Amino acid sequence: MSRIALPDFPWDSLAEVKATAQAHPGGVVDLSIGTPVDPVPEGIRAALASVSDIPGYPTTHGIPALREAARAALSRRHGVEDIEPDAVLPTIGSKEAVAWLPRLLGFGDGDLVVIPELAYPTYEVGALLAGASILRSDGLTALGPQRPAMLWLNSPSNPTGKVLPVEHLRKVVEWARERDVVVVSDECYLALGWETDPLSVLHPDVCDGRMDGLIAVHSLSKSANLASYRAGFLTGDPVLIKRLLEVRKHAGMIVPRPVQEAMVAALTDDEALTAQRERYARRRLALWKALQDNGFRIDHSEAGLYLWATRDEDASATVGWLAERGILVAPGTFYGPKGGKHVRVALTATDERVDAAVERLTAPR
Numbered sequence: 270m271s272r273i274a275l276p277d278f279p280w281d282s283l284a285e286v287k288a289t290a291q292a293h294p295g296g297v298v299d300l301s302i303g304t305p306v307d308p309v310p311e312g313i314r315a316a317l318a319s320v321s322d323i324p325g326y327p328t329t330h331g332i333p334a335l336r337e338a339a340r341a342a343l344s345r346r347h348g349v350e351d352i353e354p355d356a357v358l359p360t361i362g363s364k365e366a367v368a369w370l371p372r373l374l375g376f377g378d379g380d381l382v383v384i385p386e387l388a389y390p391t392y393e394v395g396a397l398l399a400g401a402s403i404l405r406s407d408g409l410t411a412l413g414p415q416r417p418a419m420l421w422l423n424s425p426s427n428p429t430g431k432v433l434p435v436e437h438l439r440k441v442v443e444w445a446r447e448r449d450v451v452v453v454s455d456e457c458y459l460a461l462g463w464e465t466d467p468l469s470v471l472h473p474d475v476c477d478g479r480m481d482g483l484i485a486v487h488s489l490s491k492s493a494n495l496a497s498y499r500a501g502f503l504t505g506d507p508v509l510i511k512r513l514l515e516v517r518k519h520a521g522m523i524v525p526r527p528v529q530e531a532m533v534a535a536l537t538d539d540e541a542l543t544a545q546r547e548r549y550a551r552r553r554l555a556l557w558k559a560l561q562d563n564g565f566r567i568d569h570s571e572a573g574l575y576l577w578a579t580r581d582e583d584a585s586a587t588v589g590w591l592a593e594r595g596i597l598v599a600p601g602t603f604y605g606p607k608g609g610k611h612v613r614v615a616l617t618a619t620d621e622r623v624d625a626a627v628e629r630l631t632a633p634r
């Protein structure tokens with residue numbers, strides 16, 4: 270079997286600017302990777318610990334309470350109704366699901382996977398792992414007569430923070446249904462709307478309560494600070510979810526039982542989610558203002574965990590300019606060729622580090 274040619278891991282290329290930022294006397298403010306820094310809510314930790322003495326294997330489908338908690342959370346938090354009780358499938362964080370979905374759905378050589386112009390890099394990796402090819406496109410007209418096997422949506426977007434309006438989502442779903450294309454919607458930032466309320470592809474206003482051909486990908490990493498637990502789930506079309514369950518059972522892709530219990534707690538605790546949203550909202554406004562006052566323009570960014578910022582110059586120049594101030598961000602080029610003039614600024618740093626960044630941006634040099 271030939272070796273699969275994957276792109277270079279983008280973060281490795283940041284080593285040099287990272288060293289520059291780390292040399293700042295006040296220490297680095299790392300706003301490059303969107304990794305949560307706030308505490309794991311106490312109730313979630315207690316739930317994890319409460320089932321630490323179960324010696325047997327967990328089930329791939331997860332405990333019924335987890336499926337029910339996911340269904341109820343989507344209904345309560347996001348107005349998603351009509352999810353069938355069994356059509357929830359826990360995943361070991363959402364990244365592995367993103368990376369293996371095309372393969373697990375049976376797509377491969379000769380199949381086309383459509384991903385957003387600016388996209389989380391794992392969509393491309395997943396297509397390549399399956400042996401499929403990708404097309405970057407945000408619109409349907411660019412596809413012409415081509416019939417892709419699968420199309421990714423990501424609203425709110427990483428990296429741009431853009432939210433797709435209901436009309437756009439409806440159009441994609443309708444177009445895909447006519448052509449028997451699977452639509453997979455990565456909704457890991459759905460709970461982080463700031464100026465806009467993002468809609469799930471499974472919301473009745475989008476899909477009219479029909480789940481066929483639709484899969485939503487959810488993650489508890491950002492909404493519940495559970496990135497280290499590896500906790501996500503898939504839901505939507507019961508037929509597709511069942512097919513995925515069968516393959517994942519064979520492949521041993523099982524969420525650990527204590528993490529399943531923690532997920533139930535996270536999906537039930539709306540107060541913790543509200544508190545986390547407030548933290549990010551404060552950091553977002555502080556960084557937005559400081560960047561804007563320094564000649565940056567912030568595009569999109571109406572939701573999600575990032576500011577999509579530009580000084581209308583090459584992204585590497587902006588990354589270097591910020592690194593000299595001890596602030597590390599990701600160049601937009603990590604997310605696609607059209608990101609060449611933007612940087613992605615994550616809101617995932619402590620209040621103390623965000624304040625340090627604001628001070629450095631504000632201080633005269």
Ligand SMILES: Cc1ncc(COP(=O)(O)O)c(C=O)c1O
Pocket residue numbers: 303361362363364365367389423426427455457487488489490496500501
């Ligand atoms: C758009 C998007 N999807 C999926 C993931 C994966 O998240 P996790 O594997 O922690 O659930 C990320 C992580 O940053 C992301 O930005």
